[in-house]
Amino acid sequence: MKREWLITIRKSQNMTQEQVSNEAFIDRSYYSQLENGKRNPGIEVAINIAKVLDFDPRLFFEESLLKDLQRDKISISEYFNKLSKGKTLYLYESTEAYISNLILFLLSGVKNDSLCFLIESDHTKAVVTKYLNKLSIEIKNIYFINKDRDVDLQLEQVDSMIKKYKLKITNFHFWSLDEQSGTLAKLTKMLKANQLNIHYQNTFSVSSYNAKELSSDNYIKMMRKFPYLMTDMEIVLSPFYDSGKNFKVFPSFFRQDNTN
Amino acid sequence: MVRLTKYLEVQNRAHILYFFQAHQCYLQNLEAYIEEGLKRKHHLIVIENPAIYNELEKKFILNLPKEQQAYIHYINNLSYYNYYHSFDIHNIIEKFSGLLDPFLAQNIVMRTWAHVEWMNQDNIIEKLDEFEKLADCAVSDLGIMSVCAYDSYDITAALQTKLMRSHEYLMTDLEIVKSPFYQKTS
Numbered sequence: 001m002k003r004e005w006l007i008t009i010r011k012s013q014n015m016t017q018e019q020v021s022n023e024a025f026i027d028r029s030y031y032s033q034l035e036n037g038k039r040n041p042g043i044e045v046a047i048n049i050a051k052v053l054d055f056d057p058r059l060f061f062e063e064s065l066l067k068d069l070q071r072d073k074i075s076i077s078e079y080f081n082k083l084s085k086g087k088t089l090y091l092y093e094s095t096e097a098y099i100s101n102l103i104l105f106l107l108s109g110v111k112n113d114s115l116c117f118l119i120e121s122d123h124t125k126a127v128v129t130k131y132l133n134k135l136s137i138e139i140k141n142i143y144f145i146n147k148d149r150d151v152d153l154q155l156e157q158v159d160s161m162i163k164k165y166k167l168k169i170t171n172f173h174f175w176s177l178d179e180q181s182g183t184l185a186k187l188t189k190m191l192k193a194n195q196l197n198i199h200y201q202n203t204f205s206v207s208s209y210n211a212k213e214l215s216s217d218n219y220i221k222m223m224r225k226f227p228y229l230m231t232d233m234e235i236v237l238s239p240f241y242d243s244g245k246n247f248k249v250f251p252s253f254f255r256q257d258n259t260n
Numbered sequence: 261m262v263r264l265t266k267y268l269e270v271q272n273r274a275h276i277l278y279f280f281q282a283h284q285c286y287l288q289n290l291e292a293y294i295e296e297g298l299k300r301k302h303h304l305i306v307i308e309n310p311a312i313y314n315e316l317e318k319k320f321i322l323n324l325p326k327e328q329q330a331y332i333h334y335i336n337n338l339s340y341y342n343y344y345h346s347f348d349i350h351n352i353i354e355k356f357s358g359l360l361d362p363f364l365a366q367n368i369v370m371r372t373w374a375h376v377e378w379m380n381q382d383n384i385i386e387k388l389d390e391f392e393k394l395a396d397c398a399v400s401d402l403g404i405m406s407v408c409a410y411d412s413y414d415i416t417a418a419l420q421t422k423l424m425r426s427h428e429y430l431m432t433d434l435e436i437v438k439s440p441f442y443q444k445t446s
Contacts, residue, residue: 091417211418216279216410219417220432229440231421236440239430250436253290253296 001037009053010035024048034121036186042096043103047101047134057135076101077236079228080108081124085204088235089226091211091219097232098208099124103174105206109173114195114204116142117158119176119183147176151183156189162194176189206230275399277427277439279412279420285433286409287312291320293373293407298328302405303370304358307335309377335359335377347378349391353398360402371405385419392426407431 010020026045027071033039034049041060043048050057079086092098093251102118107127109116120123125144141159145154161167170190176184184205191198207226214222223240225231240249250256278285288305294301306313313334321329340355342348363370378384392408399406408427412420424430424441431437 091421093418189371211421212416214417216412216415216417216420218283219420220279220412231441233442239437239440240432240435248437250434251432252285252289252431253292254285255434256292 003035003037004066005059006049008037009055013053015053020049020052022198042231043115043131044102048129073256075105076230076235077108078234080104080112085202086228087226088204088206088228088230089179089222089238089239090206090208090230091214092208092232093211094232099127099131100233101230102128103135105173105175106132107135107137109171109204110137112140112171112173113169114141114173115167115169116173117144117145117187119145119174119179121148122146124177145187146181147178147181147183149184151181155183155186158187159190159194162191162196167194167196167198170202172196172203174203175208176206177208178210179207273399273403274405274429275396276405276407276431276436277423278407278409278430279415280432280433281289281396281410281412283434287319287344289431290316290409293371294320295334297371298324298331301369302331303363303368304332305335305370305372306332307337307340307372307374309375312375322403333340333359337377340374341376341378343377343379345379346381347384347387348390349387351395352391353394356395356398360404364402365370370406373407373409375409377411385416385422388419389422389426392423396426 009018017031017035018028021028022032024045028037031049034041034045043057046057046060048219052058090101092101102124106116106118118128120128125146129139143149143158144231147159174184174187184207188198211231220240223238224240226238227241229236229238262268278289280289290308290312292306294306302430308316321332338344341352360370360372376388378388393434395406408423410423412432415423421441424439425443427439428442429436430439
């Protein structure tokens with residue numbers, strides 16, 4: 001579908017496709033494909049074009065992600081912005097999509113006045129900080145925990161910070177990558193110890209894993225623990241969560257025979 | 261409408277993706293699928309690994325009356341999927357049509373069970389994804405019931421999600437659910 005809004009903005013500024021693409025350091029045919037909706041920009045390109053035409057780059061992601069997916073699928077940005085709670089399993093394939101979704105998540109956290117925690121690598125922290133700075137987003141309520149360093153020490157530092165500033169936060173956003181060492185559980189425990197009222201209704205967590213590295217049998221096990229499943233493009237309800245709370249679960253062929 | 265199982269009623273056609281883990285459950289599910297088909301007088305095309313099929317023969321098939329055994333048509337999955345060479349999508353789809361055509365020509369109702377196996381090779385994820393999309397169209401067009409079985413230890417979550425887009429139902433050793441990712445292709 002054509003990005004009519006992008007064409008309108010460009011024309012309102014009396015610019016040609018050639019001029020916009022030159023100033024945004026991209027090929028004109030690529031820009032033309034973006035206008036025609038044949039391709040989606042990465043976050044860097046989105047920011048560059050937005051600067052040239054002076055609009056909020058989130059428009060690109062809102063527009064592309066807000067396309068309501070079929071049936072009961074929930075769009076990622078809608079989910080991030082409106083639900084603001086829930087436990088989500090994210091299996092990513094594209095690093096670029098991963099970063100875009102992480103940024104959207106943090107933006108929704110900031111918008112929601114949440115205390116946000118990102119349990120990730122220093123590299124991702126640097127990339128995310130760069131984008132948030134470009135978007136002029138304050139990161140005062142976003143805490144980074146390097147998953148590859150001494151987590152306990154970092155949690156102590158966060159603990160001191162919370163005590164020092166006597167933070168009164170009522171919403172929480174957690175994003176973690178390859179969470180296997182119980183960091184999230186330790187973090188939650190520490191927040192509770194600080195009398196922060198943290199519970200399912202005010203907590204939004206995304207646990208992410210590389211879909212190309214996780215085996216199918218582990219994926220199925222995880223589907224039973226998370227109510228929401230997310231890919232680079234969509235969010236759906238998990239069919240196996242909580243003994244089929246979301247979906248009807250039927251016995252497999254042989255188990256039906258046994259119940260005859 | 262045809263009853264897929266005692267609990268789940270579906271259209272005449274159903275494309276079921278089965279991720280198996282335990283060998284015994286796998287055999288039991290295959291046996292139950294065949295048994296249900298025989299009850300309905302469906303012919304069964306079983307594309308299976310020779311070792312597994314031998315086991316099933318000894319345990320179940322050879323105990324069936326001869327007239328029922330005649331409803332079961334075994335295909336060696338290693339040669340069907342060209343296991344020792346390249347996974348050639350179009351060749352496999354052609355073979356699939358070749359298998360089904362004689363039944364369709366005589367309006368004979370059949371169901372299929374295919375245990376998909378392959379050797380490590382370049383672009384296998386893309387090949388399997390494309391293959392299953394084509395297979396979903398075929399299953400839909402032909403109005404048949406078809407199970408595609410994959411060893412869940414052999415595939416990644418990325419491939420699983422792709423396959424869930426081309427199958428309306430998802431089965432584990434113990435359960436069947438509707439695939440939340442299914443995208444109807446026709």
